[in-house]
Amino acid sequence: MLDILSSRPDVWGExxxxxSARSAGKVLQVRGEDVEVKALSPGVFDGVDVAMFDVPDxxxxxxxxxxxxxxxxxxxxxxxxxxxxxxxxxxxxxxPEAVRERPKGIIANPNCTTLTMMAALGALHxxxxxxxxxxxxxxAASGAGRPGIDRLRAELGVVAADETLxxxxxxxxxxxxxxxxxxxxxxxxxxxxxxxxxxxxAGSLKDDGWTSEELKVRNESRxxxxxxxxKVSATCVRVPVVTTHSLAVHATFASTLTADEARAELAAQPxxxxxxxxxxxxxxTPADVVGEDPTYVGRIRQALDFPDxxxxxxxxxxxxxxxxxxxxEIAELVAAELTGG
Amino acid sequence: MLDILSSRPDVWGExxxxxSARSAGKVLQVRGEDVEVKALSPGVFDGVDVAMFDVPDxxxxxxxxxxxxxxxxxxxxxxxxxxxxxxxxxxxxxxPEAVRERPKGIIANPNCTTLTMMAALGALHxxxxxxxxxxxxxxAASGAGRPGIDRLRAELGVVAADETLxxxxxxxxxxxxxxxxxxxxxxxxxxxxxxxxxxxxAGSLKDDGWTSEELKVRNESRxxxxxxxxKVSATCVRVPVVTTHSLAVHATFASTLTADEARAELAAQPxxxxxxxxxxxxxxTPADVVGEDPTYVGRIRQALDFPDxxxxxxxxxxxxxxxxxxxxEIAELVAAELTGG
Numbered sequence: 001m002l003d004i005l006s007s008r009p010d011v012w013g014e015x016x017x018x019x020s021a022r023s024a025g026k027v028l029q030v031r032g033e034d035v036e037v038k039a040l041s042p043g044v045f046d047g048v049d050v051a052m053f054d055v056p057d058x059x060x061x062x063x064x065x066x067x068x069x070x071x072x073x074x075x076x077x078x079x080x081x082x083x084x085x086x087x088x089x090x091x092x093x094x095x096p097e098a099v100r101e102r103p104k105g106i107i108a109n110p111n112c113t114t115l116t117m118m119a120a121l122g123a124l125h126x127x128x129x130x131x132x133x134x135x136x137x138x139x140a141a142s143g144a145g146r147p148g149i150d151r152l153r154a155e156l157g158v159v160a161a162d163e164t165l166x167x168x169x170x171x172x173x174x175x176x177x178x179x180x181x182x183x184x185x186x187x188x189x190x191x192x193x194x195x196x197x198x199x200x201x202a203g204s205l206k207d208d209g210w211t212s213e214e215l216k217v218r219n220e221s222r223x224x225x226x227x228x229x230x231k232v233s234a235t236c237v238r239v240p241v242v243t244t245h246s247l248a249v250h251a252t253f254a255s256t257l258t259a260d261e262a263r264a265e266l267a268a269q270p271x272x273x274x275x276x277x278x279x280x281x282x283x284x285t286p287a288d289v290v291g292e293d294p295t296y297v298g299r300i301r302q303a304l305d306f307p308d309x310x311x312x313x314x315x316x317x318x319x320x321x322x323x324x325x326x327x328x329e330i331a332e333l334v335a336a337e338l339t340g341g
Numbered sequence: 342m343l344d345i346l347s348s349r350p351d352v353w354g355e356x357x358x359x360x361s362a363r364s365a366g367k368v369l370q371v372r373g374e375d376v377e378v379k380a381l382s383p384g385v386f387d388g389v390d391v392a393m394f395d396v397p398d399x400x401x402x403x404x405x406x407x408x409x410x411x412x413x414x415x416x417x418x419x420x421x422x423x424x425x426x427x428x429x430x431x432x433x434x435x436x437p438e439a440v441r442e443r444p445k446g447i448i449a450n451p452n453c454t455t456l457t458m459m460a461a462l463g464a465l466h467x468x469x470x471x472x473x474x475x476x477x478x479x480x481a482a483s484g485a486g487r488p489g490i491d492r493l494r495a496e497l498g499v500v501a502a503d504e505t506l507x508x509x510x511x512x513x514x515x516x517x518x519x520x521x522x523x524x525x526x527x528x529x530x531x532x533x534x535x536x537x538x539x540x541x542x543a544g545s546l547k548d549d550g551w552t553s554e555e556l557k558v559r560n561e562s563r564x565x566x567x568x569x570x571x572k573v574s575a576t577c578v579r580v581p582v583v584t585t586h587s588l589a590v591h592a593t594f595a596s597t598l599t600a601d602e603a604r605a606e607l608a609a610q611p612x613x614x615x616x617x618x619x620x621x622x623x624x625x626t627p628a629d630v631v632g633e634d635p636t637y638v639g640r641i642r643q644a645l646d647f648p649d650x651x652x653x654x655x656x657x658x659x660x661x662x663x664x665x666x667x668x669x670e671i672a673e674l675v676a677a678e679l680t681g682g
Contacts, residue, residue, distance in 0.1 A: 132647075136477030136589035138539045138578065153504060156537075160501035163494060166583030172628040186622075196497075197628035198479045198580055198587060200640050200654040205619050209600065209642040218645065231646035235589040235654060237479065239539055240581055242507030246539060248477035248576035250591075259550065278546050281527075287513040287538035299541050301550040304559065305572035306473075313541040313576060 001054055001324040002030045008328055011335045018044050045070035049338055050331045053077060054324065068105030073338075075330045077109040077323055079212075082220060084108070089223045091115065092329040093271055094122030099333045107330055112322030113137055113202075113213055113236060114220040116245045117314045119295040119321070123269045124262060125225055128308070129254035132231040135217055138239045138246040139202055140286060141194060143318055148189065149242055154180055155195035156240070166196045190238050199238040211236055244286035245322060246315040252308055259302045262310055266297050271321075276300050284315035293320055342395055342665040343371045349669055352676045359385050386411035390679055391672045394418060395665065409446030414675045418450040418668045420553075423561060425449070430564045432456065433670040434612055435463030440674045448671055453663030454478055454543075454554055454577060455561040457586045458655045460636040460662070464610045465603060466566055469649070470595035476558055476575040479587040480543055481627060482535060484659055489530065490583055495521055496536035497581065507537045531579050540579040552577055585627035586663060587656040593649055600643045603651055607638050612662075617641050625656035634661055 005015060006029075015030050017037045024039035038044050040063065045051055051067040053060045053076040060078035067074045081087040081104075088098035089108045099107055110118065116137075121130060141152035158179040159165050165172050172193045173185060181187040192199045203213035218232035267274045275284050276298040284296035295316045303309035316322055346356060347370075356371050358378045365380035379385050381404065386392055392408040394401045394417040401419035408415040422428040422445075429439035430449045440448055451459065457478075462471060482493035499520040500506050506513050513534045514526060522528040533540045544553035559573035608615045616625050617639040625637035636657045644650035657663055 134475045134591045136576075138479075138580070153501075156497060156501045160494075160497040166628065166631065168632040170629055171631075188622075191622050191624075192626045193628055196582055197626050198582060199626055200587070200589070200624050201619060201622075209617075209619060209640065210645070211619075233591050233644045233647060233650070233652050235477075235591075235640065235652055237587075237589065237654070239479070241537055241539060246541070246578075248541070248578065248589075250475045250574050250576075276550075278542060278550060278552075281529075281532050281542075283532075283541050285533045285538050285540055287507065287534055288511055290507065290512075291509040299550065299576065303574045304551070306574060309574070311574050311576055313578070 001052065001327070002028060004320070004324045004328050006031050008332065011332055016044065016048060042066050042070060045072045048072040050075060050334050052327050052331055054327065064106050065104070072105070073102065073334045074106045075109060075327055075334065076106055077327045079111065079216070081106050082108040082110065082216075083223065089220060090330050091118040091122065091224050091326060092333055093119045093269065094224055095226065096333055099330060100337065107334070109323070109327045109330060110220045110224060111213070111216040112143060112318035113139060113245055113247070114217050114224070115322045115326055116295065116316040116318065117247050117249055118221070118224055119269065119271050120266055120297050120314055121221070121249070121251065122225060123265055123272065124251065124253070124310075125227070127265055128257045130225060130227060130230060130251060131254050132252035133221065133233075134250040135232070135234040136248045137202070137234065137236045138241070138286070139236060140239070140241040140243050140245055140318055141190070142243040143202065143238070143245065144189060151189050152194050152240055152242060155193055159195045172196050194238060194240050197240065200235065202236040202238050241286045242290065243317060243319055244290045244315055245318045246284070246286050246313065248311070248313055250303065250309065250311050252306060254308070256308050257310070259300045259310060263300050266300075271295060272297060274298065274300075284313060286315050289315040290317055291320070292317055293325055295321060342393065342668070343369060345661070345665045345669050347372050349673065352673055357385065357389060383407050383411060386413045389413040391416060391675050393668050393672055395668065405447050406445065413446070414443065415447045416450060416668055416671045416675065417447055418664055420452065420557070422447050423449040423451065423557075424564065430561060431671050432459040432463065432565050432667060433674055434460045434610065435565055436567065437674055440671060441678065448675070450664070450668045450671060451561045451565060452554070452557040453484060453659035454480060454586055454588070455558050455565070456663045456667055457636065457657040457659065458588050458590055459562070459565055460610065460612050461607055461638050461655055462562070462590070462592065463566060464606055464613065465592065465594070465651075466568070468606055469598045471566060471568060471571060471592060472595050473572040473593035474562065474574075475591040476573070477589045478543070478575065478577045479580045479582070479589075479627070480577060481580070481582040481584050481586055481659055482531070483584040484543065484579070484586065485530060492530050493535050493581055493583060496534055500536045513537050535579060535581050538581065541576065543577040543579050582627045583631065584658060584660055585631045585656055586659045587625065587627050587654065589652070589654055591644065591650065591652050593647060595649070597649050598651070600641045600651060604641050612636060613638060615639065625654060627656050630656040631658055632661070633658055634666055636662060
């Protein structure tokens with residue numbers, strides 16, 4: 001977040017850094033300046049125009065309303081308020097006007113998996129009206145934060161050291177547990193080994209076998225795109241990638257469109273990059289997209305058996321557009337509004 | 342294949358091993374006996390009842406008809422004959438009766454990606470009649486054979502040795518190319534680095550942006566299930582897993598079904614294992630399925646917005662059921678027929 005604030009247009013006066021009492025007093029750099037971290041308290045929000053929250057759900061639930069009560073507009077990257085009907089859920093390329101309707105003084109930033117496809121689908125929806133989505137995800141370890149990245153790297157070290165692993169059922173599970181978890185097989189942070197594996201589970205379990213992550217893709221897509229009856233099925237799968245989520249998307253529209261028309265429409269979007277020359281080996285892959293701001297789209301195909309339907313593959317950095325970048329972009333929209341811009 | 346022939350019921354008299362002239366004279370073990378490899382020639386098929394082919398398409402195209410002309414039934418694991426209307430495409434759990442209609446004396450074994458889901462979908466189709474499939478794959482390196490496995494292991498060694506990789510666009514690509522390909526970035530056997538990455542391309546490019554692998558999933562599913570108008574869209578993606586393909590499947594049926602009914606139906610199949618207790622961390626992952634014969638199914642959910650539709654996740658060993666095991670099972674059906682069994 002500090003890196004992103006340092007590289008974006010400098011629309012801010014003071015930037016105040018706030019964290020738990022434990023981190024108070026630390027000095028961090030933002031916009032090339034040293035800034036001392038303040039301890040979270042109601043008073044830190046006094047005089048603040050925009051308060052960006054990048055904290056667990058329960059901290060946001062408690063403190064975003066405090067910031068709002070003190071006069072700040074809270075832009076929250078947690079899941080605490082995303083489905084609150086009085087809180088807009090905003091992707092600046094898709095529904096920038098929604099930032100102005102914020103009865104609670106809070107604006108929510110979407111889940112990173114949903115965000116991976118929103119800039120692209122928003123553009124296609126504007127022109128052809130989206131009606132159905134079937135999505136399978138390829139989600140990176142960093143969706144589980146720094147501990148997720150460290151765990152994947154540690155597991156990769158284990159499996160790379162033994163040329164026999166991956167050839168019999170459970171051998172990776174046993175080797176990883178032995179090396180990293182004292183042999184215990186109930187401690188895998190991703191639910192199963194992630195190195196040399198994929199894990200069809202992300203988030204927490206909700207009703208009828210659906211995960212929180214899969215329901216977020218459905219419910220947040222509907223809210224951001226403004227299509228309350230959008231039909232969505234998602235299967236969310238973790239893959240051994242450090243950062244950048246990818247999605248295989250099967251999208252059906254109300255009007256007829258061709259793959260060429262969709263490609264041209266996507267290429268015209270300022271924050272979408274089309275990488276779609278498979279004959280030259282050109283398609284998005286997460287390792288080539290990590291650290292980049294745009295959404296990358298490729299493998300755009302007209303479905304052979306489903307009318308008005310495209311199949312495509314999307315990759316986006318879940319730590320940038322999927323998180324801090326979109327939060328900063330929302331905050332900038334608010335700043336522009338507050339300064340009459 | 343030799344391992345599988347050695348572990349299956351011993352229905353064979355002589356097992357003759359045949360390879361190119363280069364391998365002739367080698368001694369290999371099958372059923373615990375030493376067998377000398379013979380050079381491929383028309384004469385080697387004389388007196389043979391069933392000839393199992395596990396060779397490239399062009400070798401099968403030339404030689405399966407020779408075997409058939411010499412009186413053998415050719416069971417072919419290549420892509421040469423799969424869509425030939427005079428060649429049955431068989432999954433013993435789904436369409437065993439098809440082995441008897443073989444006007445060319447050739448029976449084809451399906452592509453490994455299609456095979457991953459056929460035992461499960463065949464069972465569901467028998468009861469509820471499948472109408473639509475949307476599939477995203479998580480395909481293992483061994484789909485590209487021994488060189489694919491070796492390449493993935495080499496790439497994993499490169500990325501595991503550098504804690505910084507995976508954090509900026511193209512860093513994995515450059516590191517892998519530098520370590521394994523003299524810096525050349527046009528040599529990646531999987532089209533891009535596979536370690537710490539996923540690659541949305543498998544097979545070769547066909548019309549309108551579809552890959553051979555994606556079209557096989559569509560066309561072979563239709564033929565095996567006997568549903569010429571089955572609607573199918575597939576996106577095939579390679580993942581850094583050694584062996585065992587997985588698929589996220591969105592399947593629509595002509596009749597109403599519940600997830601519980603589907604789970605019970607699948608659990609009743611002798612070659613399907615249901616692993617579906619996500620509350621206990623129980624779901625299929627490829628690292629836990631490699632080396633196993635059955636198809637593993639989990640994450641079975643009733644689609645929230647699509648009537649008569651299930652979302653599920655399937656894993657199956659692409660080198661066993663996906664290849665040699667299904668070939669051996671077809672051959673055993675033929676042997677039973679020839680011996681009046």
